[in-house]
Amino acid sequence: MPQLNPAPWLMILLFSWMVFLTMVPPKVLAHNFPNEPTVQDSKTTETSPWTWPWQ
Template identity: 40%
Template sequence: MPQLNPAPWYLTMLTIWTIIILIFTPLLMKIQLPNTTEPNKATISLTPWTWSWY
């Protein structure tokens, strides 16, 4: 079974990964999920509190 020269395959893999990163990273950065965990400002309790062991 002949051995393949790794040099062109490494360059091909590096090129493909670079293209994938350059195409998909901006697409993933555009995605903004809505923040549904932020409570309503009108219902927030503004009374101060401390830890029970202090």
């Protein structure tokens, strides 16, 4: 069975992981958010209890 021979597939696996680990992390780490997060107001909003029509 030729698919059990690890020689070509092991090199393909190692090469693809090498490409993945050298090219993708710098692209991900260089990502910038378009908008900076803003701080919301610290006051709490007043909530009212739900009035169920059948109670």
